[in-house]
Amino acid sequence: MKKNIKLVAFDLDGTLLTDDKQITEATWEALKELAKREVLLVPCTGRPLSGIPEELVQFPGVRYLISANGARVVDVKEKKVLREELIPVPLAERVLKIFYKYDCLRELYYDGEGVVGQAGYDRVAQYHRSPAVVQYFLGSRQPVPDLWDKFYQENRPVDKVQGVFREISEKARAYEELAQIPEIAITTSLVNNLEINLKDVTKGSVLCEFAEGLGIARDEIMAFGDGDNDLEMIAMVGTGVAMENGIPELREKADYVTVTNNEDGVAKVLVQQLLMEG
Structure with a gap:
């Protein structure tokens, strides 16, 4: 791989999913190839756990889920909550x-x-x-x-x-x-x-602390997002990627800007930056 990336985190709506809430075949193929190379794939979403597509929950390459903007981190394989950051x-x-x-x-x-x-x-x-x-x-x-x-x-x-x-x-x-x-x-x-x-519960802070616990440094993380709730995540990781359909502030913070969620934006970066040989 061109970059020493050990973990890829991705927002769902407006990022991994199309506007029709689908995961395209090109995106699935890229995720499958990363899983073969033992790169951790971590959905990092504002959705509740119940709103994460079942095909992602069951996907062999996904072990951990970060939901509700970081309020809940779950180990899918062990079926247990690893972290909760709840509002009193x-x-x-x-x-x-x-x-x-x-x-x-x-x-x-x-x-x-x-x-x-x-x-x-x-x-x-x-x-x-x-x-x-x-x-x-x-x-x-x-x-x-x-x-x-x-x-x-x-x-x-x-x-x-x-x-x-x-x-x-x-x-x-x-x-x-x-x-x-x-x-x-x-x-x-x-x-x-x-x-x-x-307060202080964001996708970025929780993702980076969680990854550190797995022995993964920030510069070994690539993350994708499109919205306001992705700002810290994109800024904090080693490689932050904004979608073309993302908000201007996010595109300014990102290391890369890819095409839209309806044009396989996530898959194209994964292929070009992590999967292409040479």
């Missing part, structure tokens, strides 16, 4: 109260599963306009009669809190309120969402 109940309650001031689709992540109120679940198409995203959401979220009731019944820390807004102006106002809470990290992966994690 009082802090999650404060965030949820702010989200309830606005017209947004509110979600809580518990134990790697996304939970949403039934009313929001039934109206998902008003918040997610892409049919592929709606289908993904309906297939990966657990509807409950009332989200507040679920929160108080559980009475325990959450992986992540998310709000998906109908109006960008409301997202901006919610962000201003949330920014007054120093104990949280606020990121986005969509134009109209806000993702809340515990």
Whole structure:
């Protein structure tokens, strides 16, 4: 291989997956070849564990999953949680109260599963306009009669809190309120969402600390991303790759900018930088 890369991390939406939420044949072939060469392949996503495509979970080259922007790290082979960075109940309650001031689709992540109120679940198409995203959401979220009731019944820390807004102006106002809470990290992966994690919990920090525990240095990591919640990951690893469809700030931080997620952007870099001989 051209680079001494021992671990490849990749965001899912807008990166590894096409807009139709598929993994192309070219991408599968590149991942299979890396797995043969014993390169660790680590999905690193804002999704809950329940939202990670089953074909990736079952793929022999994937042993570890980083979900909810780093809040949960799982060993797939051993079927155990290796790390949790959860939002305490009082802090999650404060965030949820702010989200309830606005017209947004509110979600809580518990134990790697996304939970949403039934009313929001039934109206998902008003918040997610892409049919592929709606289908993904309906297939990966657990509807409950009332989200507040679920929160108080559980009475325990959450992986992540998310709000998906109908109006960008409301997202901006919610962000201003949330920014007054120093104990949280606020990121986005969509134009109209806000993702809340515990402070200092990001894909980048968790990925690099996790890799270090495996004896893998930052300069031995290649990572791919497209959104705001990928910024630290792309900046912290040895080789950061941004998608052409990614946000401008990410493209500026990256070592490489590849073509879009609909044009096999991940596969092309893997082939050119890691798999081509010579």
